Amino acid sequence: MRRTTHVLAAIVLLGACSTEPTTANDIGAISSRANSATPISPAQEQKDLATLKAVTASFHQFSAAQAAGWSAQITPCMSDPVLGGMGFHYGNPAIIDGAVSVDKPELLLYEPEKNGRMQLVAVEYIVPVGAWTSPQPPRLFGRDFVVNTTFNVWALHVWVWERNPSGLYADWNPVITCKNTTDVSTMSHH
Numbered sequence: 198m199r200r201t202t203h204v205l206a207a208i209v210l211l212g213a214c215s216t217e218p219t220t221a222n223d224i225g226a227i228s229s230r231a232n233s234a235t236p237i238s239p240a241q242e243q244k245d246l247a248t249l250k251a252v253t254a255s256f257h258q259f260s261a262a263q264a265a266g267w268s269a270q271i272t273p274c275m276s277d278p279v280l281g282g283m284g285f286h287y288g289n290p291a292i293i294d295g296a297v298s299v300d301k302p303e304l305l306l307y308e309p310e311k312n313g314r315m316q317l318v319a320v321e322y323i324v325p326v327g328a329w330t331s332p333q334p335p336r337l338f339g340r341d342f343v344v345n346t347t348f349n350v351w352a353l354h355v356w357v358w359e360r361n362p363s364g365l366y367a368d369w370n371p372v373i374t375c376k377n378t379t380d381v382s383t384m385s386h387h
Contacts, residue, residue, distance in 0.1 A: 237339035245299045245338055249320065249357050252300045257358075259307065259315045266291055267305045274309060274375035281363070282373030283354070284308040284318055295328035297335045297342075308359070309377040318359035318373060323350040340366050 256262035266289040276282035284306045293303045302320035310316050324335050324342065326349050335342040335351050342351035354368055361370040 242338055246355075246357060248299050249302065249355060253302065253305065253317065253320060253357070256305055257317045259317075262287065262305055262317070265289075271304060274378045276373070276375040277369060280369035281371035282308065282375055283369060284373055284375070285315065286321060288323075293323060293325065295324060295330065297322055297324060297337055299337055302355070306354075308373050309375065309379070311377050313377075313379065316359075318370070319354055319356045319361075322353045322355070323348075325350055338366065 256265070256267065262268075267287045269288045269290050271286040271288045272283075274282070274285050285308075286304045286306055288304045292301050303323045304321040305317060306319040306321060307315035308318045322335070322337060322342065323345075326344060329335055329351055333341075334344075335353070337353060338355065340353055342353045344350075345352045352368075354366060356365055356367070356370055359370060359372060361367055361372065363369060363371060
């Protein structure tokens with residue numbers, strides 16, 4: 198648990214370093230290798246996606262997500278002029294460990310809206326590299342997680358609440374923008 202706490206603290210500190218949008222160049226290589234798919238049945242994938250939607254549906258209300266434990270701002274609003282955006286990452290420190298489960302995404306991704314509110318757009322599953330003991334990468338939805346070398350975590354994005362032209366499991370979404378980012382401290386209270 199101590200290692201997870203240190204990893205989370207490092208991620209939070211990195212995210213708190215700037216109120217400016219973070220770009221792909223700022224975080225270096227997102228992954229150490231391409232995200233590969235291991236076939237699962239379309240029915241199983243749809244069942245898993247339905248489970249994910251069910252457990253995160255109430256988190257469209259940002260205050261509900263915070264009350265349920267997703268209150269640690271992990272990054273500022275992340276965007277890239279070429280690849281698109283990810284938005285703000287909010288984590289639940291209690292579940293950032295060596296386990297993965299469809300119904301327990303460690304991070305919720307929010308895009309800032311013009312009215313100052315935050316819109317739930319995706320989730321990200323993460324596992325600290327040091328906490329994963331299997332020789333195979335973590336896997337959900339028939340997809341291998343990839344190593345994010347900057348944050349030292351295994352990661353998998355799922356754009357379950359916003360269509361992503363780059364793909365349901367792509368890291369960046371060209372539809373997402375940080376242009377409505379104002380004051381990060383103000384936004385976290387909406």
